[in-house]
Amino acid sequence: AVQATDEDFKEELLLLIKAGMAGAESKKISERVRSTMRRAAEKGGKSGRPPFGLHRVYTGKDEYTWELHPVEAPVVREMYRLSSEENLGYKAIADHLNAKGHLAREGRSFASHTIKVILNNEAIAGTFVWGKKAVAVDGPVELVRHEDYYPAILTPGEWQRLQERLAIRREH
Numbered sequence: 001a002v003q004a005t006d007e008d009f010k011e012e013l014l015l016l017i018k019a020g021m022a023g024a025e026s027k028k029i030s031e032r033v034r035s036t037m038r039r040a041a042e043k044g045g046k047s048g049r050p051p052f053g054l055h056r057v058y059t060g061k062d063e064y065t066w067e068l069h070p071v072e073a074p075v076v077r078e079m080y081r082l083s084s085e086e087n088l089g090y091k092a093i094a095d096h097l098n099a100k101g102h103l104a105r106e107g108r109s110f111a112s113h114t115i116k117v118i119l120n121n122e123a124i125a126g127t128f129v130w131g132k133k134a135v136a137v138d139g140p141v142e143l144v145r146h147e148d149y150y151p152a153i154l155t156p157g158e159w160q161r162l163q164e165r166l167a168i169r170r171e172h
Contacts, residue, residue: 038130038144051123052076052105053153066150075102076124076153079115084158084165090115119166125159126152 053076056064082088090112128149131141
């Protein structure tokens with residue numbers, strides 16, 4: 001039993017205990033959600049926004065296939081060309097696409113960060129990867145990978161060439 005002579009201290013102590021219990025419960029819920037999302041990813045389930053250059057085509061109530069987006073996929077190919085053949089950086093690619101009138105999602109102009117995210121996303125090579133953004137609570141998170149999950153915008157050779165080019169640029 002805790003007996004406090006100062007009433008404010010007693011209320012503050014109870015508040016701290018309740019906050020600690022709420023934090024522990026929040027951590028448990030977070031772990032359960034992460035575990036459920038991992039199991040869904042291992043089964044091949046993907047929720048959230050489709051990667052740039054791809055879109056879902058619904059074939060039933062909750063069933064869908066992936067197809068190349070008719071407008072976005074050619075823009076991804078142009079990003080690849082500008083990076084690998086013309087050796088442009090993210091900002092220069094964004095400026096080039098914006099000057100040509102291409103738009104990112106939701107009608108926005110391209111920014112260098114958007115180009116970086118798109119060109120580093122393995123989905124453009126057809127691979128689904130889950131866990132890159134997962135927070136490691138108990139150590140490193142093992143990635144879930146599915147090759148040939150999406151229709152590929154870039155061939156494996158093009159993807160490799162792009163990653164080599166981006167690695168060279170990162171060194172500088």
